[in-house]
Amino acid sequence: MSDRVAIIGVGWAGFKPTTPHQSYKEMIYEAARRAYSDAGVDPRKDVQSFVTVAEDFIEGTSIFDEYTPDQLGAALRPVHTIAGDGLHGLATAYMLIRTGMFDLVAVEGHSKASNVLTLPEVVYYAQDPVLNRPLRLNTHFVAGLEMNRFLFESQNTRVDCAEVVVKNRRNALRNPLASYAEELELDDVFSGPPLAFPLGAREIAQEADGAVVMVLASEEKATLLSEKPIWILGMGWCNDAASLESRQWGSAPYIYTAAQMAYRQAGIRNPLEAVDFAEVDDTYAFKELQALEALGVCRPGEAGEMTADGVTYPDGDFPVNASGGSLGVGHLLDATGLMRALEATLQLRGEAGAHQLQDVEVGLVQSWRGVPTTSGAVAILAN
Amino acid sequence: MGMRKVAVIGAGMTKFVRRALETGKELSWEAAKMALESCELTLDDIEAVCLGTAPDSFDGVHMKGEYLSDGAGAWGKPYMRSYVGGGTGVFAPIQGWYHVASGLFDVALVVAEEKMSSFYPHAQAAFLTIFDHTTERPLKPNLLWIFALEMNRYMSTYGISKEDIARVSVLHKRNAADHPCALLGDANITVEDVLNSEVLAYPVQRLDVSPVSDGAVAIVVAAEHVAKRLSDKPVWIEGVGWHLDTAYWTNRDLAYPRYVEYAARMAYEMAGVTEPRKQIHIAEPYDPFDYKALHHLEGLQLAERGEAVQLYIDGVAARDGDLPICPSGGLLGVGNPIAAAGLMKIAELFWQLRGEAGARQVPGHPRRGVAQAWGDLMQVGTVVVMGR
Numbered sequence: 001m002s003d004r005v006a007i008i009g010v011g012w013a014g015f016k017p018t019t020p021h022q023s024y025k026e027m028i029y030e031a032a033r034r035a036y037s038d039a040g041v042d043p044r045k046d047v048q049s050f051v052t053v054a055e056d057f058i059e060g061t062s063i064f065d066e067y068t069p070d071q072l073g074a075a076l077r078p079v080h081t082i083a084g085d086g087l088h089g090l091a092t093a094y095m096l097i098r099t100g101m102f103d104l105v106a107v108e109g110h111s112k113a114s115n116v117l118t119l120p121e122v123v124y125y126a127q128d129p130v131l132n133r134p135l136r137l138n139t140h141f142v143a144g145l146e147m148n149r150f151l152f153e154s155q156n157t158r159v160d161c162a163e164v165v166v167k168n169r170r171n172a173l174r175n176p177l178a179s180y181a182e183e184l185e186l187d188d189v190f191s192g193p194p195l196a197f198p199l200g201a202r203e204i205a206q207e208a209d210g211a212v213v214m215v216l217a218s219e220e221k222a223t224l225l226s227e228k229p230i231w232i233l234g235m236g237w238c239n240d241a242a243s244l245e246s247r248q249w250g251s252a253p254y255i256y257t258a259a260q261m262a263y264r265q266a267g268i269r270n271p272l273e274a275v276d277f278a279e280v281d282d283t284y285a286f287k288e289l290q291a292l293e294a295l296g297v298c299r300p301g302e303a304g305e306m307t308a309d310g311v312t313y314p315d316g317d318f319p320v321n322a323s324g325g326s327l328g329v330g331h332l333l334d335a336t337g338l339m340r341a342l343e344a345t346l347q348l349r350g351e352a353g354a355h356q357l358q359d360v361e362v363g364l365v366q367s368w369r370g371v372p373t374t375s376g377a378v379a380i381l382a383n
Numbered sequence: 384m385g386m387r388k389v390a391v392i393g394a395g396m397t398k399f400v401r402r403a404l405e406t407g408k409e410l411s412w413e414a415a416k417m418a419l420e421s422c423e424l425t426l427d428d429i430e431a432v433c434l435g436t437a438p439d440s441f442d443g444v445h446m447k448g449e450y451l452s453d454g455a456g457a458w459g460k461p462y463m464r465s466y467v468g469g470g471t472g473v474f475a476p477i478q479g480w481y482h483v484a485s486g487l488f489d490v491a492l493v494v495a496e497e498k499m500s501s502f503y504p505h506a507q508a509a510f511l512t513i514f515d516h517t518t519e520r521p522l523k524p525n526l527l528w529i530f531a532l533e534m535n536r537y538m539s540t541y542g543i544s545k546e547d548i549a550r551v552s553v554l555h556k557r558n559a560a561d562h563p564c565a566l567l568g569d570a571n572i573t574v575e576d577v578l579n580s581e582v583l584a585y586p587v588q589r590l591d592v593s594p595v596s597d598g599a600v601a602i603v604v605a606a607e608h609v610a611k612r613l614s615d616k617p618v619w620i621e622g623v624g625w626h627l628d629t630a631y632w633t634n635r636d637l638a639y640p641r642y643v644e645y646a647a648r649m650a651y652e653m654a655g656v657t658e659p660r661k662q663i664h665i666a667e668p669y670d671p672f673d674y675k676a677l678h679h680l681e682g683l684q685l686a687e688r689g690e691a692v693q694l695y696i697d698g699v700a701a702r703d704g705d706l707p708i709c710p711s712g713g714l715l716g717v718g719n720p721i722a723a724a725g726l727m728k729i730a731e732l733f734w735q736l737r738g739e740a741g742a743r744q745v746p747g748h749p750r751r752g753v754a755q756a757w758g759d760l761m762q763v764g765t766v767v768v769m770g771r
Contacts (some may be wrong), residue, residue: 005487055445055446056438056439056440057439057440057445057446058445060512060516061512062440062509062510062511062512062513063437063466063468063510063513063759065466065468065627065759065763066468066469066513066759066760066762067515067630068627068631069628069629069630070629070630071632074627075627075628075629076626076627076628076629076641076642076645077626077627078624078625078626078646078649079625079626079627080465080466080467080474080478080627081465081466081467082463082464082465082466082624083446083447083448083463083465084448084463084464085462088463092463092481093466094439094485095479095481095482095484095485095487096485098485098486098487099386099387099480099484099485100385100386100484101480101484101653103388109681111477122445123445124445125443125444125445126444126445126446126449126450128450129442129443129444130406165474202554236461237461237462237463238459238460238461238462239449239452239457239458239459239460239461239462240410240458240459241453241458242450242451242453242454242458243453244447244453246766253459254459258461261461265487290548295737330551336510369446372449373446375449375452375462380422
């Protein structure tokens, strides 16, 4: 059993609202070539196992894992698919290496959201077919209910949520991978169309296409192959109640539990002190605040104030979503967790370009699989 | 440091039926509860949950894994769903294995569920969208046709007759007559019955094929130090293997499942099995079609290419033969709720190796068994070697 696992190669393709020039396979191929070059490995000879993340309905293909191996150089190799977020895929590769059976494992996630003509209907089909679907609950409506409860319980405000939008979309201006970069004022957020009170249309991340591939290595291989290995100090993941009726609406216990699991492995007691920056879920602006509280980087009800005080801005003490997050970069469906891990990896290597944060050693990455799930994952990365 | 040893310490399964009244969540929980009770644990003892279930289209639920999570016992726990098509049922225990072998967890619950009857009128239509959207779907292939192609190729390559292949269906369905959860057990079925059944897509006839089914199976896996404390008779996961071939299945030689061979070699190497025909005492190859069991026995290196059928002709495959094959009754007899059917094979090995298989018990205190599943576009092999 080898305990230490590192990310030694990253590659990406996209991210754009539409990618008419590329199929999903071509996009994955491009990302994979970059990742393997970055790691200096040959997928046909060196990489021992492959993990992909995908969901059938999004792909429009039943048993989609059939189509995962070729563009990764993974045909006739140990490949499997996780129906989860990219961070679940990363956690799987982390476990595979820790068994001692594999030294090099690749992880892939992608989004070809622009191909999905009926995304709202597809996502609606994630609801309980007996108890919820007959109510015709729109996905954003469910998010609006959750936001309402979260604001009520935590005493954060709609202005705090709008601050998140302004911050993340401004951060995106410095990230060449971002599709939704813009300088906004609070009023711009509020003057957007309302959607499901208190949730406004400008507080929702819009989708983008893209692919991310990462190569993970055991300690032995990582030190041999890489000059800048990014170590995975801890990973946690958790599900809360599947049904809308029995979950906690005001908080995110799944993120709390996932974070505690990751902190335990990383030996972190005070995340605000131990962690230098974070890339957290902002599918909806309020989710960033909810996540920060569940992650324990502030007390319940203080995430809004923390944002308003500039603590989570790139020049603050605890930068959050310096990449622009999903609001600024675009939501890459189940590749979102890998997009965040990619950002953290580049930051920790000092390769984040115009949005490079200064003196960062430990980064936190967190993701959520969206309405109606209570599925979240957390990774702690360090250089 | 050596690899952490992982054992199966409990198992449970629902009846496999054509149309369950229970929801997928309820089926999952029924199996999970039985598995927990079989080793006197409760959900509080479970540190992580792994789910295996095949395509979302059966249930018509997007992110089916999330939907099934509470039924599978994953409330408030680390939970992931893996899938490799039809290979999922034997992959799920591999997922359980790496959860524990990684050192992150000591006890995990593995649940495999399938509810195919929700798809109306017939689950077969869920497979229309498994084909390449550009090169294949316009030809409107369905599963039975492509298996007819593969069966034909297998028969013509090695000169095997339909009469001999029908022996597989007969043995498995007769074995299933002793399985309390079986859907299609039949103690009196004959080769003639198979040959006289309706032709679906020549050479595939109705009794060559496993039935569409609903059901769930669960097992509990544990790290060595916990397994030895909790169980008098842990059954060890000695080897795991899986390989996924290219999606371009039309370029493959359909006579031989190379992906199964590679998966088997991976599992045998880990288990220290160098002579599978001597060291494996029970085999549960994947048998959604009768010829598939033969195909897979060859991939598993338990027979020479084209010669697996001889095991059936000579009685070696019988429950009291030298290498009992599918003593459970397999998919042909017990039923084929896809992912659950694969995990059923693992549960069967668990019961057989502990001597708890009742009327199905193979004689001679078997020490080691292999279970295998297959799936996707004639593409993936998943293999687990278990021993006591």
